[in-house]
Amino acid sequence: MTIDVIPFYLFGAVAVVASLLVIAQRSPIYSVLLLIASFGALSGLYVLLDAPFVAVIQIIVYAGAIMVLFLFVVMLLNAPHEETEEDLAREAGSRPRSASSGLKVFGVVLAALFVVELGWALTRRGGGAFPGRPVTSVAAIGLSLFTDYAFAFEVTSVLILVAMVGAVVLAHREPAGGNAHWGEGGSQGGPPE
């Protein structure tokens, strides 16, 4: 065993243990923090794989941007602990989910999956999965992204847009009147009466 293996096992162990703890303990805010730790360990593994760019992007995008949003949501909802099964059972009895919201979620997921599939199918046709170009340097990654994978890249941006629209649709509550337009209707904001 050479000395290079030690950091690999170290980062690997941190990633595995932190990921397990994300689902094994109940406080949502600690789950978020442990997930960040797990991402950090993954980024360490990327450094060991000689891909510093990917490692840093992992930190900026996942551990930085995305997890900050998670943390915001958890903090603002102020969810103290995960509900036990009895709580969930009691809640399920008292407040049934509406079928239409479930349908919407399903629709959005389906649409997203379709777009991804389409992207992959159309990309696979030209070139292989990774046509043997080194992807360690920033310039090489940029070139690959905007030539061989241009379509997948653009489709991914559409996918993110779909997800965003989906989130807005899901978060938007219908006003009490039913078929009112956006922004109209009592408590949904707008100028005070």
Added chain:
Amino acid sequence: MTPLLVAQLGLTLFVFIMLLNSAAGMVYFERKVAALLQQRMGPYLVGPKGLLQPIADVIKLMFKEELRPAAADRLLFALAPIISATAAFAAFAVVPFGAETTFFGLLDEPLRLQVADVNVAILVLFAIASMSVYGIVLAGWSSNSKYSLLGGLRSSAQMISYELSYGLALAGVLLLANSLSLSDVVDRQAGTWFHVVPRWHVFLQPIGFVVFMIAGIAETNRAPFDFPEAEQELVAGYHTEYSSMSFAMFFLAEYINMVTVAAVATDLFLGGWHGPFLPESMGWIWFLVKVGAILFFYVWMRWTLPRYRYDQLMAFGWKILLPIAVVNLIVTAAGVLYFGL
């Protein structure tokens, strides 16, 4: 241990100690400049010209009682200032502050005055900046106090919003330098145009420089963007509940972040250690002068401008600064592509 390794370790220790000192120095500098701008004396009792005032402050902080609100989350409350301070120290590691040197021939091969010459240095800076947000968010949340929570939310929303403009202003320089390494960016700025004008990026990217400075002030939560510490409304924002050395760690982080932003601005836009009159090996003097000038500008702004309103801050960041930064980036990209700047 090879001499190079010893030099590298020594350099790391030196940067660490200098960062600590720079924070103390900045406190004194800030109070003196503030006094100058307001026609007061500033600290003058402790030591000659009040020079020992920061030391007195640190001693006072050390002997204060460490308080923790009863309802606070114990672990996160302790962790938050550590995250802030660690991120502040870590960020400076990738900032070069002098040309390659052999330390008067002590080393066989030259060593660059920089703790870690990473080839994606600028992205590393961003990664660390995005980590430092957690210190503030967690401090605000774990204190279990309304002022802390509001301050934490505000300041993290502010940092995330202005990070975009900050990054886009940087990207213009990266296009010109064609590299993500800060030392490469500095090396490109050596020499002069027409034997007069130094080849600094600030002359090619004046808008980028202005955007970078404004976003940098917002990133470090300084006046006129000092919402986390809007004392009239939030007591002291995210560190309201902190006392003694854990408060000192936030304080330290804030001042070190200022020094780091000033150093990065120097490297990216003001030619780093390049300057007239001095030989290359003495370049660090130029570096210090430029960083000092930017820090003076920071302090000057703080004591001149009143604080924005929070909605004005957000509107300015998203509707004015960001579009300017985007247009600047596009124009720069076109310039590089068609004129090979």
